[in-house]
Amino acid sequence: xxxxxxxxSHQVTQMGQEVILRCVPISNxxxxxxxxQILGQKxxxxxxxxxxxxxxxxxxxxxxxxxxxPDGSNFTLKIRSTKLEDSAMYFxxxxxxxxGETQYFGPGTRLLVL
Amino acid sequence: DQQVxxxxxxxxxxxxxxxxxxxxxxxxxFDYFLWYKKYPAEGPTFLISISxxxxxxxxxxxxxFLNKSAKHLSLHIVPSQPGDSAVYFxxxxxxxxxxxxxxxxxxHLIIQP
Numbered sequence: 173x174x175x176x177x178x179x180x181s182h183q184v185t186q187m188g189q190e191v192i193l194r195c196v197p198i199s200n201x202x203x204x205x206x207x208x209q210i211l212g213q214k215x216x217x218x219x220x221x222x223x224x225x226x227x228x229x230x231x232x233x234x235x236x237x238x239x240x241x242p243d244g245s246n247f248t249l250k251i252r253s254t255k256l257e258d259s260a261m262y263f264x265x266x267x268x269x270x271x272g273e274t275q276y277f278g279p280g281t282r283l284l285v286l
Numbered sequence: 287d288q289q290v291x292x293x294x295x296x297x298x299x300x301x302x303x304x305x306x307x308x309x310x311x312x313x314x315x316f317d318y319f320l321w322y323k324k325y326p327a328e329g330p331t332f333l334i335s336i337s338x339x340x341x342x343x344x345x346x347x348x349x350x351f352l353n354k355s356a357k358h359l360s361l362h363i364v365p366s367q368p369g370d371s372a373v374y375f376x377x378x379x380x381x382x383x384x385x386x387x388x389x390x391x392x393x394h395l396i397i398q399p
Contacts (some may be wrong), residue, residue: 176329205386215375218385227384263329272307274320276389277329 174198176278184284193249195264195283202269204247208260254285289313292390305363309376316378321361324373371397
């Protein structure tokens with residue numbers, strides 16, 4: 173069964189450093205998403221991406237965040253200058269698209285900012 | 287601003303019995319609801335969904351009920367099995383494919399032997 177994959181599974185970085193989180197969505201899906209879950213809190217939507225551009229973004233997704241689909245398979249989330257409060261699990265998801273389509277999540281990347 | 291609420295942080299059920307997980311929402315624009323199951327250190331796994339035009343959807347041991355007038359949905363698992371022990375998240379969407387899901391805080395279901 174096709175699944176969303178994410179790399180790395182864990183990332184430790186120093187405050188102020190740039191990080192890139194990578195995702196490979198399910199191959200025939202059209203919509204891609206990033207979510208995060210800070211420890212002990214709920215899963216929060218960051219951004220959705222369709223047709224090579226951002227479709228929706230939340231208040232969390234400020235100028236330090238960017239997303240890209242550099243090739244036909246990868247979908248990346250870049251955090252330009254990490255802060256301590258960026259420490260969280262970051263989940264990538266994809267969906268086939270259209271109304272009421274289920275989003276399928278990857279296993280997540282645990283980011284720790286020191 | 288909790289648009290999706292799961293008021294029970296945890297629920298303990300005996301193996302073989304029915305597990306009922308509840309979820310309330312406040313945004314009347316939500317028209318698609320999903321339940322996800324999550325184990326520690328893994329991503330949310332899709333379980334079952336329901337569109338706002340229906341009041342029930344069933345898939346094997348899992349049934350989701352939607353009461354639009356009460357803005358309430360519930361997930362029934364019967365019979366409950368040890369492997370069902372996990373955190374269950376209710377999520378909602380108010381539009382098409384581009385919209386992010388709004389999640390509840392989750393309910394930790396513990397199935398006791």
